[in-house]
Amino acid sequence: MAKELLKGNEAIAEAAIRSGLEAYFGYPITPQTELLEWLSRRMPELGRTFLQAESELAAINMVYGAACTGARVMTSSSSPGISLMMEGISYIAGTEIPVVLVDVMRGGPGLGNIAPAQGDYNQIVHGGGHGDFHPIVLAPASVQESIDLTVEAFDLADKYRAIVVVLIDGSIGQMMEPAELPPMQPIQKRNQEWAVTGAKDRERRILSSIYIDPEDEEVINFRLLERWNEIEANELRYKEYFMEDAELVVIGFGTAGRVALSAVRAARSEGIPVGLLRPITVSPFPYARIKEQTELACGMLVVEMNSGQMLQDVLAAVGGKIPVEFYGRMGGVVPLPDEILAEIRRLCYEPVAPSANPRISWMNRMNITKN
Amino acid sequence: MQTEIVIAGFGGQGVLFAGQVLAYAAMDNGKEVTWIPSYGPEMRGGTANCTVIIADEEIGSPMVRHPQALIAMNLPSLDKYESLIIEHGTLIVNTSLIERPVQRDDLHSVLIPANEIAEALGDKRMTNIVMVGALLAQEPVLPIEAIEAALQDHLPERHKKLLPLNYQALREGAEFVRKERIG
Structure with missing residues (x-):
C-alpha cells in the first residue's frame, strides 16, 4: 500500500478500524478529538458501533461492558479525561479483559492546556487505577509508529487479556507525516473461553472484578503478576x-x-x-x-x-x-x-x-x- | 540534508494548506517530511502557523527554533519569526499586508505583493500558493512541477476546478522572484 500523508490522531483511528475495532466509546477532548471525529464517520459507515458517551466515566464503563463480550473495543482521551477513567481501568484490569486505550497527553496538572506534554507517564505506567496490575504501555514517536503500535496493541491486549495503552502527546496527534496503513482485517469471531456472549447451550460464565474472599483475590493477583512477568520477558521494545x-x-x-x-x-x-x-x-x-x-x-x-x-x-x-x-x-x-x-x-x-x-x-x- | 519551513499568517489565509501542499509534494518525491500546526488557542482570531520539515533521512524534532525559511503572510508573523530564521536563511514577505521593511540584512529576502498578484489572477484565495511559488524559486527544495502534481493528486474533488488557477499562482510567484533577480 502506498504512503499517505496522515495526521497522528486520524491514523490511529483508521489503524484501529483496520485491526478489527468493533466498538468505540469516547468523549471529545483536545488534542485527541480528531481521533473520535474520524471514528464517528467511519464506524457507522462500516456498520460498527461508535458512541459518544455523556462523559469519560461513562465511556470507560461502556468499554468495560463491551470488552466483556470479547469484542475488540477502544477508547481514547487526553490527560484530564484519562484521569476520569481511572476507576474503570482498574475494574477492567481486575476482570482480566482486553482493552485498548489511547492517551494523547496535554499540559497539566488539572485542566492545564492543550499543548503537548508527557505528564501522564506516572498516571499510566505506575498508576492506571488502584490495585496491583500493570498495563502494557506503547509510546510511539511518529505517525507510522502510532499506526504500527495501534495494530499491535489489539493483538497484545488479546494475547494477555490486558489493558494496552498507546501513549502519545498532542504533537504526535496533530502532526502529519507520510505513513502506510495496514490492510483491512475482517472482524474475527474469536470465541474466547471467557467472553460473555449469552450462555445458550453452555455453562454460564461470570466476569467480575469482585472477589470477596481475600484468598481468591490473591490468586487473581498472582495470575496478573505471572502474566506480567511473561510480558516483561517477551514484549520489550526500544x-x-x-x-x-x-x-x-x-x-x-x-x-x-x-x-x-x-x-x-x-x-x-x-x-x-x-x-x-x-x-x-x-x-x-x-x-x-x-x-x-x-x-x-x-x-x-x-x-x-x-x-x-x-x-x-x-x-x-x-x-x-x-x-x-x-x-x-x-x-x-x-x-x-x-x-x-x-x-x-x-x-x-x-x-x-x-x-x-x-x-x-x-x-x-x-x-x-x-x- | 534537511530544510525547515515555517509558514505563518492569519487564520483563513490558507497557511496550513500551503504547508500541506509542500508536505504532499515532498512525500510524493520520496522525501521524509513532517507537517505540524500550531494548534493552540492562538489560532482563534490570531495567528496560525505550521512547520514543514523536508529531509532525506528520518526526521528527529518536528519543531525547530531556527527555521531555514519563513513565509510571512502578515505583520505579526514577520514580527514573531524574523529574528529566528537561520543565518543567511530565506524570508518571503507578503508586502500586500506588511508595510515595514525587513530588519535583517543577512537573509535572502523576497518582498512580494502576493495578495495583489492573486487578485490580478481573479481569486485572492490564491495568495498562499503565490507565496509557495516564490519560496520555491528562492529555496528550490522541491521543483514547481512537484507542487503541481501534489495539487492535482490531493486537492479535494470539489476544488479541482481551481487547479489551473493554482498552477498559474505558483508560476506567478516563482516568476516574480526570477524577475526581481534579473531586474
Whole structure:
C-alpha cells in the first residue's frame, strides 16, 4: 500500500478500524478529538458501533461492558479525561479483559492546556487505577509508529487479556507525516473461553472484578503478576541510534525521544560520542538494556516533557553506577533540539558528581537560565 | 540534508494548506517530511502557523527554533519569526499586508505583493500558493512541477476546478522572484 500523508490522531483511528475495532466509546477532548471525529464517520459507515458517551466515566464503563463480550473495543482521551477513567481501568484490569486505550497527553496538572506534554507517564505506567496490575504501555514517536503500535496493541491486549495503552502527546496527534496503513482485517469471531456472549447451550460464565474472599483475590493477583512477568520477558521494545560506540546515552520516549534524536545527530557531527535509546514500550520498561549500557557508558541524560517521571525508572536501572542527568520541559512546553544539545555538551565537557540529584541540579540550571 | 519551513499568517489565509501542499509534494518525491500546526488557542482570531520539515533521512524534532525559511503572510508573523530564521536563511514577505521593511540584512529576502498578484489572477484565495511559488524559486527544495502534481493528486474533488488557477499562482510567484533577480 502506498504512503499517505496522515495526521497522528486520524491514523490511529483508521489503524484501529483496520485491526478489527468493533466498538468505540469516547468523549471529545483536545488534542485527541480528531481521533473520535474520524471514528464517528467511519464506524457507522462500516456498520460498527461508535458512541459518544455523556462523559469519560461513562465511556470507560461502556468499554468495560463491551470488552466483556470479547469484542475488540477502544477508547481514547487526553490527560484530564484519562484521569476520569481511572476507576474503570482498574475494574477492567481486575476482570482480566482486553482493552485498548489511547492517551494523547496535554499540559497539566488539572485542566492545564492543550499543548503537548508527557505528564501522564506516572498516571499510566505506575498508576492506571488502584490495585496491583500493570498495563502494557506503547509510546510511539511518529505517525507510522502510532499506526504500527495501534495494530499491535489489539493483538497484545488479546494475547494477555490486558489493558494496552498507546501513549502519545498532542504533537504526535496533530502532526502529519507520510505513513502506510495496514490492510483491512475482517472482524474475527474469536470465541474466547471467557467472553460473555449469552450462555445458550453452555455453562454460564461470570466476569467480575469482585472477589470477596481475600484468598481468591490473591490468586487473581498472582495470575496478573505471572502474566506480567511473561510480558516483561517477551514484549520489550526500544529503538537505538548511534549506540555502538556511545559513551554518553540520551534516553527519551515519544516526542522527547525524537527531539533528542536531532540533538544527538548534531552532537555526533561535533564529534561527541553520544547515542540515543528510545523506549517504545515504557511498560514493560527496558531496565536490563539500560543497566547493561552502564558498563560501556560514562553518563546518561534523560529527556522528558515532564518533571522527570521516567527518570525514576532510569535511576532504578542504573543503580548509581554512572551519573544520570535530567532535562525536562513541563506544562506543555516542548524542548527544542538546541536545548538538549547544550545538555549533551555539558555532560560531555563538565564532569558530574555521581551523587548529585539530577532533578535538583536540573531545577538549579533552569533557574539560572530563567532569571 | 534537511530544510525547515515555517509558514505563518492569519487564520483563513490558507497557511496550513500551503504547508500541506509542500508536505504532499515532498512525500510524493520520496522525501521524509513532517507537517505540524500550531494548534493552540492562538489560532482563534490570531495567528496560525505550521512547520514543514523536508529531509532525506528520518526526521528527529518536528519543531525547530531556527527555521531555514519563513513565509510571512502578515505583520505579526514577520514580527514573531524574523529574528529566528537561520543565518543567511530565506524570508518571503507578503508586502500586500506588511508595510515595514525587513530588519535583517543577512537573509535572502523576497518582498512580494502576493495578495495583489492573486487578485490580478481573479481569486485572492490564491495568495498562499503565490507565496509557495516564490519560496520555491528562492529555496528550490522541491521543483514547481512537484507542487503541481501534489495539487492535482490531493486537492479535494470539489476544488479541482481551481487547479489551473493554482498552477498559474505558483508560476506567478516563482516568476516574480526570477524577475526581481534579473531586474
